[in-house]
């Protein structure tokens with residue numbers, strides 16, 4: 275095995291594979307990605323696959339919109355079908371505060387070229403006929419959003435990264451990072467040491483431990499989220515938008531002939547457990563009864579649990595450590611990391627190369643908490 279790399283990327287989810295691809299495609303030699311499990315085995319393969327630019331934070335709007343463009347040309351550029359359905363995202367709004375908040379977000383999105391708009395409940399129901407409009411005041415809709423298949427994106431980026439010369443080692447865990455002063459000299463792995471002066475942490479929910487190996491605080495907490503999949507739904511519209519009841523956080527989108535249904539669980543506590551349980555079902559049933567009662571008759575045919583990688587302000591950590599030379603990180607996406615994979619790969623490539631990225635991500639530095647400058651994202655599920 276070649277025991278040297280110019281840059282070691284830790285984590286083979288959407289972030290790590292996108293970063294490895296963008297670096298290798300830019301001509302960086304000796305890029306090495308290390309994944310302790312299978313590619314995509316972390317949060318990425320558990321994601322609902324939603325892709326959108328409808329955020330409240332300007333940076334997230336731009337990262338989302340840039341990624342939507344990349345998902346749109348993925349087949350052509352990366353040569354992989356990712357099952358992209360541009361069916362839109364529909365946020366259902368039931369309180370005056372939610373409406374006021376989304377009015378502001380939509381204005382900000384439109385100013386950045388995102389074609390979102392507020393619509394009335396009747397139009398929302400035409401778009402998403404499974405909903406009931408009782409108590410609904412308005413909805414926010416953007417036709418450019420949609421969903422696609424997370425594993426396909428990971429495998430597409432991984433194959434393209436290898437074609438450009440990157441090496442990818444699966445079943446290889448990073449167990450330590452060696453430093454001399456503030457300079458990185460090597461990573462320790464289950465296959466032995468690899469000398470390098472640059473590490474990029476894309477370790478998702480496990481990033482805090484990876485940061486600690488280098489002496490960098492990455493405030494990321496794991497939080498279990500569950501998804502249920504239903505039996506086929508008769509006469510399901512092929513272009514059903516990703517539909518989100520913002521008040522309850524219930525969401526659903528088409529998954530083959532059935533539906534994928536998810537919701538947050540306020541009783542969940544931080545931790546790495548990913549086994550499924552039914553304690554969230556009574557709350558899910560209550561939300562369905564209120565907003566989409568016909569779905570209560572559907573049989574649950576499957577489901578899974580995965581981890582959100584949550585930061586204190588529910589926004590990403592992207593940047594380069596100030597205390598350690600050449601330790602970069604892209605993590606803490608707090609539930610919207612799949613959709614930012616393409617754009618963040620580009621940004622991290624540029625940070626590595628010392629180029630100016632298409633968007634200034636300085637406000638997403640992990641130092642913002644020490645500086646008491648949080649950057650909350652509010653349009654989250």
Ligand SMILES: Cc1cc2nc3c(=O)[nH]c(=O)nc-3n(C[C@H](O)[C@H](O)[C@H](O)COP(=O)(O)OP(=O)(O)OC[C@H]3O[C@@H](n4cnc5c(N)ncnc54)[C@H](O)[C@@H]3O)c2cc1C
Pocket residue numbers: 284285286287288289290308309310311312313314315316317318319320321322323324325446447448449476477478479480484499500501536579580581582583604605606607608609610611612613614
């Ligand atoms: C139920 C659910 C639904 C979601 N839905 C959406 C959605 O609709 N849209 C959206 O944008 N996002 C969604 N997300 C969030 C999304 O899945 C994550 O934000 C995203 O996948 C993070 O990608 P990542 O590459 O940073 O992390 P991961 O995919 O978790 O990859 C990190 C990898 O690092 C590896 N690793 C960790 N430590 C080490 C080590 N020491 N050595 C080697 N490898 C290591 C892990 O094995 C893992 O494979 C959802 C998440 C869940 C759980």
